[in-house]
Amino acid sequence: MSGSTVITPTAPPVPDQAAAPAMGARVWAQLGERPRLVRTASALSFIAAWQVGSMTGFLDERFYSSPTAVAAAGAELFTGTDMLPHVVTTGTELLVGYGLGVVAAVLVGFVLGYYRVIGTLADPVVMALYVTPRLAIYPVLVIWFGLGLGSKIVMVFLGTFFMVLINTISGVKDVDPSLIRAARSFMAPRSFILRKVMIPGAIPSIMTGLRQGFSQAIIAVITAEMFVSLSGMGNLISTYGQAMRTDALLFLVLLVSSFAYLAIRGLSAVERRLSSWRPS
Amino acid sequence: MNAVLEHPVGRALSSDRSLKVLGVALFFGAWELLPWVLGLDSFVLPPPSVIVVTLVNEIVAGRVTEHLLVTMAEYGLALGLAAVIGISLGMLAGRVRVFDYALEPFVWFLYSTPLTAIYPLLILWVGLGFNSVLLIAFLLAVVPVIVNTTVGVKNVPEPYLRVGHSFMADRWQLLRKVVLPGSFPLVLAGIRLATGRALTGVVIGEMFGANAGLGFRIAENAARIRVPEVFAYLLLIVAFGVVVTQAFGALEARLLRYQVRAR
Numbered sequence: 359m360s361g362s363t364v365i366t367p368t369a370p371p372v373p374d375q376a377a378a379p380a381m382g383a384r385v386w387a388q389l390g391e392r393p394r395l396v397r398t399a400s401a402l403s404f405i406a407a408w409q410v411g412s413m414t415g416f417l418d419e420r421f422y423s424s425p426t427a428v429a430a431a432g433a434e435l436f437t438g439t440d441m442l443p444h445v446v447t448t449g450t451e452l453l454v455g456y457g458l459g460v461v462a463a464v465l466v467g468f469v470l471g472y473y474r475v476i477g478t479l480a481d482p483v484v485m486a487l488y489v490t491p492r493l494a495i496y497p498v499l500v501i502w503f504g505l506g507l508g509s510k511i512v513m514v515f516l517g518t519f520f521m522v523l524i525n526t527i528s529g530v531k532d533v534d535p536s537l538i539r540a541a542r543s544f545m546a547p548r549s550f551i552l553r554k555v556m557i558p559g560a561i562p563s564i565m566t567g568l569r570q571g572f573s574q575a576i577i578a579v580i581t582a583e584m585f586v587s588l589s590g591m592g593n594l595i596s597t598y599g600q601a602m603r604t605d606a607l608l609f610l611v612l613l614v615s616s617f618a619y620l621a622i623r624g625l626s627a628v629e630r631r632l633s634s635w636r637p638s
Numbered sequence: 639m640n641a642v643l644e645h646p647v648g649r650a651l652s653s654d655r656s657l658k659v660l661g662v663a664l665f666f667g668a669w670e671l672l673p674w675v676l677g678l679d680s681f682v683l684p685p686p687s688v689i690v691v692t693l694v695n696e697i698v699a700g701r702v703t704e705h706l707l708v709t710m711a712e713y714g715l716a717l718g719l720a721a722v723i724g725i726s727l728g729m730l731a732g733r734v735r736v737f738d739y740a741l742e743p744f745v746w747f748l749y750s751t752p753l754t755a756i757y758p759l760l761i762l763w764v765g766l767g768f769n770s771v772l773l774i775a776f777l778l779a780v781v782p783v784i785v786n787t788t789v790g791v792k793n794v795p796e797p798y799l800r801v802g803h804s805f806m807a808d809r810w811q812l813l814r815k816v817v818l819p820g821s822f823p824l825v826l827a828g829i830r831l832a833t834g835r836a837l838t839g840v841v842i843g844e845m846f847g848a849n850a851g852l853g854f855r856i857a858e859n860a861a862r863i864r865v866p867e868v869f870a871y872l873l874l875i876v877a878f879g880v881v882v883t884q885a886f887g888a889l890e891a892r893l894l895r896y897q898v899r900a901r
Contacts, residue, residue, distance in 0.1 A: 389736045396739035404744075421762050478654050479661035490872075490879040491838035494845065494853065497860030498868055502682070573750070581754040581842060592755070599758025607758060615751035622750060 423604040428612070431605035440594075447590040448579055451507055455514025456575045463519045463571070464564060467526025472556070477527065484527075488520045493581050500586050510582045510590070517578035521571035522564065529563025530556060562633035569625040576618045684866040693870035701855070706874070708850040709840055712768065713882075716775035717836045721829055724780045728787020728828075729813065732821070738788060748781045753839070757846055766847045775839030779832035786828025790821025826890050833886050837879055852878070 389396055405425050411417040412424035419427065435441050470477040470484070496513055503509040533556055541551045583592025591614060598607040670685045672678075680688045696702050731738035753774055760770045794817055802816045818825075844853025852871050859867035 386736065389739075393739045393742075396736055397742050400740035401743040421759075475657065478657040479664065482658045482662050483665045485883075486876055486880050489834055489837075489883045490876045491834075491841040493838065494841050494856055494872055494875055497845075497856055498865060498872075501860065501863055501865060577752040577754065580752040584754060584757070585845065595755050596758060599762075602762070604759065604762070607756075611751060611755045614755055615747060618752065619746065619750035 419604075420602060421604065423608050427605040428608045431603070432609040432613075435606060435609060444589050444591050444594045447507070448583065448592070451510040451514055451583075451590065452575055452579050454507075455511040455579070456518050456572065458511075459515040459518025459571065459575070460522055460568060462515075463522035463567070464526050467523045467564075468530055468556070468560075470523075471527040471530025471560070477531075484520070484523065488524055492516050492520065493578065496582050496585055499582075505586055505588055510579055510587065513578045513582040514575045517574035518571040521574050522567035525563045525567025525570070526560060529560030529567075532563065533559035562629065565625070565629035565632055569622055569629060572625060573618060573622055576614070576621075580614060681863070681865050684869050688866050689869045689873055692866040693873060696867065696870055702874070705851050705855050708768075709844065709852045709878070712771050712775060712843075712851065713836055713840045713878075716772050716779055716840060717829075717832060719772075719776050720779035720783055720832050720836060723776075724783025724828065724832070725787050725825060727780075728784045728825070729791055729817065729821075731784065731788040732791025733813075733817070741784070745781060745784055748777060749785075753777055754842055754846070757843070761847050767849060771840055771843035771848055771851065774843045775836045778839040779836035782831035782835065783825070783828040786824045786831070787821060790824030790828075791817055793824070794820035823894055826893065830883075830886055830890065833882050834879070837875075837882065841875060 408417070408422070409425045412419050412422060412427075417424075470480050493513070495516070496509070499509040499512050503512055537555050537559065538551060541555050546554075579590070580592040580595070583590035584596040585592075587593040591610060595607055595610050595614075598604075598610065666686045670687060673680060673683045673685050676683075684692070693702075727741065731741050757770070757774055760773050764770050764773055798816050798820055799812065802812045807815065840851070841853040841856075844851035845857040848854045852875055856868055856871045856875075859871065
């Protein structure tokens with residue numbers, strides 16, 4: 359979606375537009391060259407409209423809060439010590455579940471992608487579990503693993519696992535067969551082919567999986583905590599929700615989504631770096 | 639590998655379909671044996687046979703149909719709305735660059751926020767039940783439709799548009815006859831992503847704040863620690879997801895047949 363390569367479908371001048379007032383058209387055309395400006399203006403005008411709406415009473419502050427109230431709630435949460443244990447809980451669940459999920463998925467993915475027979479055997483089950491909302495199994499996980507960290511770690515693991523698995527399998531399968539044949543014809547041993555051909559070939563796709571898996575992991579941890587938990591950001595969100603503290607709730611939502619946004623951006627930067635060697 | 643393929647059994651196994659059937663059979667077989675091997679009671683880990691019997695009992699007792707219909711209605715509406723609104727916004731963003739940029743912050747927000755986190759707010763705004771389930775499923779589903787349609791419209795080759803202009807196509811004709819068909823494959827791919835996200839939205843919404851639907855039945859039975867019932871409804875949801883995905887895949891292949899022919 360980069361600005362420079364975008365085709366401008368409106369470029370060919372249509373006769374009736376040529377006669378349009380030049381001033382407005384020129385400003386409009388210039389805005390088309392300033393993505394950052396337009397984005398910022400758009401987000402700011404949304405916030406301004408929200409603020410004005412709540413100040414004039416058009417938006418009920420109990421239901422919709424207001425930007426200033428959200429900021430105040432944020433300051434309160436950050437200066438207090440209430441939030442820290444929740445951050446620690448969620449962070450632990452996220453890291454452990456995600457880490458285990460990635461390792462397991464990459465290992466299983468290589469096996470399923472490399473051995474055609476095993477891959478085909480597992481395919482329908484993997485696809486069925488991939489397309490179903492896996493969060494629906496969370497109530498069972500609570501029964502099995504309890505209210506605490508265990509059930510969330512398993513939930514995060516599942517969310518991560520299938521995303522990374524699907525991408526690893528397709529990455530391994532899509533490794534150019536002529537590269538493997540070339541390595542074989544030079545009598546390369548299996549371990550060499552794995553290290554020098556399969557792994558580098560599958561890495562871009564695995565990275566895509568890591569990124570998509572992380573966003574699944576965040577959704578999984580927050581949703582699971584909101585459903586049943588003892589502590590964590592999701593727990594805090596649902597506590598504020600029940601207390602109708604819209605301001606604090608919205609602040610926490612913004613905090614979580616900024617974190618998710620930055621993490622995903624970071625992972626896609628790594629992704630681009632690791633796949634920059636391939637000819638496009 | 640080749641030696642295996644020449645063997646008759648190997649040849650039978652190399653057919654993808656029979657392998658897949660075997661895979662499903664192995665999966666359920668292993669699951670059937672697992673509780674028995676581990677000595678687990680069926681209210682801890684019910685084997686598939688118990689789950690199927692439970693599901694049949696639920697259906698016979700008339701506890702499924704009504705909830706399945708609610709889930710289907712919510713799902714269909716959410717997906718339909720996401721398709722219509724997503725395609726419209728995407729078309730606009732693809733054609734008008736300023737609108738594209740203005741929309742971006744909101745799309746980013748919807749993409750990176752775990753939307754369940756705003757579910758308490760949605761309930762506050764539109765009430766518990768059908769409306770809030772519909773809204774969260776819609777919000778989840780609409781994002782990939784917008785993004786894919788925008789990219790699809792931007793990628794319509796410029797010569798096509800010029801040809802349209804040369805034949806004096808007006809704006810509406812250009813949109814309907816050139817832009818829409820040109821971006822069709824990507825639009826469909828967006829809707830395919832939306833089919834999964836809408837189902838997630840519906841089920842989560844029902845689990846959190848509803849009094850009907852398959853997700854509600856999961857939460858309700860889980861609260862009473864009725865594990866076989868929970869698995870019975872999970873099985874239904876998996877089946878729902880698989881049917882929808884397969885149906886959409888078939889529809890997509892049919893709608894895109896013209897492309898294959900054109901090549």
